[in-house]
Structure formats: structure tokens, C-alpha cells
Amino acid sequence: MEFINSPAARALKLPFCQAVRVGDVLYLSGALGNRPGTLELAPGGLEAQTRQTMDNIGAVLEENGLSFRDVFKCTIMLADMTQWADFNKVYVTYFDPERLPARSGFGANGLALGALVEVECWAYVGKKR
Numbered sequence: 001m002e003f004i005n006s007p008a009a010r011a012l013k014l015p016f017c018q019a020v021r022v023g024d025v026l027y028l029s030g031a032l033g034n035r036p037g038t039l040e041l042a043p044g045g046l047e048a049q050t051r052q053t054m055d056n057i058g059a060v061l062e063e064n065g066l067s068f069r070d071v072f073k074c075t076i077m078l079a080d081m082t083q084w085a086d087f088n089k090v091y092v093t094y095f096d097p098e099r100l101p102a103r104s105g106f107g108a109n110g111l112a113l114g115a116l117v118e119v120e121c122w123a124y125v126g127k128k129r
Helices: 007-011 045-063 081-094
Strands: 002-004 019-022 025-031 071-078 102-107 117-124
Touching: 025 045, 045 071, 045 081, 045 117, 071 081, 081 102
Parallel strands: 071 102
Antiparallel strands: 002 019, 019 025, 025 117, 071 117
């Protein structure tokens, strides 16, 4: 097992790693729409937080030599399930429409930092590293 945290993530002293690699799978912790290196959520509501969340995931993937093409499973948590369609409008722009990952989604009555969205992903590492 390999526990992965960027220097910026370590500086925040959060009680978890950004990702853990086990074999050929990189398990990414749930990501929020916080601005990199801070605990401040991106302003602008759900769509802005979703964009920042996905960008944060993209940064962890890139730091590990991966991209959204390597993601095969996502779990989505929304503070308000009535915003599911608004979330999806942003989410799908990060993936090839022919390679959408398997996905689960649910509503939560509270997310860390008062976030509107949290996304957790699994990515296939394979022989890339």
C-alpha cells in the first residue's frame, strides 16, 4: 500500500490522505470544491463547487500520472438532490462520453465545510507507474 498526499495537502493537516494506492487501483478520498491549499470553498454555488471539485480530483490524478480516462468508479454526495441535473451538467464535461465511470450517488444532510458536493473516485493505475 502507498499513502499519497501532496505537500499542499499535508500542510492542511487533514485526518486523511488524498489517495491510497493498493495494487493497480488508486482510491481517491472524497474531494470538495475547496480552493487548492485552503479550506475555502469556491464561491458561486453548486456548479462552481462541482467544477472546483473535479479540478481538485484532476490534480490528484495528474500528480499520480493519471487522468479522468483512468477513473472507473465515482461516488457522488450532494447536499441537495434536487440539484442532481445541475451537478451532472458539469460532471460529464470531465469524461469521454464513451468512457463514463460506474457511479453511485446519494443525498447527504451535511458535508464537510458546508460543501454542496463531494466526489470520491477510483482509478486504474495498471502498468503506468
